[in-house]
Amino acid sequence: MINDIHILKTEILSDNWYILNKVTYEFTRPDGSKHIQNREAYDRGNGATILLYNLEQKSIILTKQFRLPTYLNGNPSGMLIEACAGLLDKDNAEDCIKRETEEETGYKITDVKKVFEAYMSPGSVTEILYFFIAAYNKTMKVNDGGGLAHEEEHIEVLEFDFEDALNMIDSGEIKDGKTIMLLQHLRLKSIL
Ligand SMILES: Nc1nc2c(ncn2[C@@H]2O[C@H](COP(=O)(O)OP(=O)(O)O[C@H]3O[C@H](CO)[C@@H](O)[C@H](O)[C@@H]3O)[C@@H](O)[C@H]2O)c(=O)[nH]1
Ligand SMILES: [Mg+2]
Structure with a gap:
């Protein structure tokens, strides 16, 4: 379980048809340590x-x-x-x-x-x-x-x-x- 999630940055890698974002976020682990990660997320609506x-x-x-x-x-x-x-x-x-x-x-x-x-x-x-x-x-x-x-x-x-x-x-x-x-x-x- 992680919590206290904060989006730090959203970078558009492609917005040709749908949108591919690279998102950098910070979160807190159960031991209280803070971490920064990034992941790509493809947004093509629902x-x-x-x-x-x-x-x-x-x-x-x-x-x-x-x-x-x-x-x-x-x-x-x-x-x-x-x-x-x-x-x-x-x-x-x-x-x-x-x-x-x-x-x-x-x-x-x-x-x-x-x-x-x-x-x-x-x-x-x-x-x-x-x-x-x-x-x-x-x-x-x-x-x-x-x-x-x-x-x-x-x-x-x-x-x-x-x-x-x-x-x-x-x-x-x-x-x-x-x-x-x-x-x-x-x-x-x-x-x-
Ligand atoms: N020009 C262009 N057209 C695109 C592109 N990607 C998709 N399209 C077109 O956009 C239209 C979308 O048609 P819909 O019937 O609204 O959507 P769908 O593709 O059938 O999507 C459904 O099925 C997907 C696959 O399971 C689901 O992911 C989606 O939620 C939805 O239910 C289609 O004609 C498709 O060819 C692209 O990159 N360029
Ligand atoms: Mg369809």
Whole structure:
């Protein structure tokens, strides 16, 4: 346990798209000694993610898109299967995820349930991610989804049998943290 934390200096290393800061801080250890350390922290805002599920069909909706960082680190196609997600603008997490759901999957949902929140990479990224689930059915489909053209998102919308999706975690076809957490949540809480 450390306490009495004081930020001494924040240096911007990059503010090209998001912000990479180098932060120097002082803290006190339990024995009363004071220490100075610095760490880099990548600030790309906060986000929200959602798993859409259909109780009758026992199915779920996921997306597939190119994610450069995975391509740079062991994912040969760079394509990643993920729960729908987006970065918070100035809106709250619930409004954000409803908007992202319509843009990325084409489903217009009104009732969402927040299930938990999590820091996804606490040693290096400031982001906190808000996790939601919501029921979907065919009548809620209002467009093809795919993301915003001007953001060049090119998102594929996929409907999976829930058991198949769970098996895809074991086979390594689903490798995205937030997606695994949401799929396991549905099973743990016996929702699907
Ligand atoms: N030009 C440019 N565009 C970028 C850059 N980085 C990201 N973008 C674009 O910014 C847009 C952000 O789309 P969102 O749907 O709002 O966010 P997201 O990337 O899906 O993020 C979600 O998933 C992440 C990964 O799990 C989460 O970390 C994040 O919180 C959020 O939930 C995407 O079109 C993405 O390509 C960049 O460096 N340059
Ligand atoms: Mg997104």
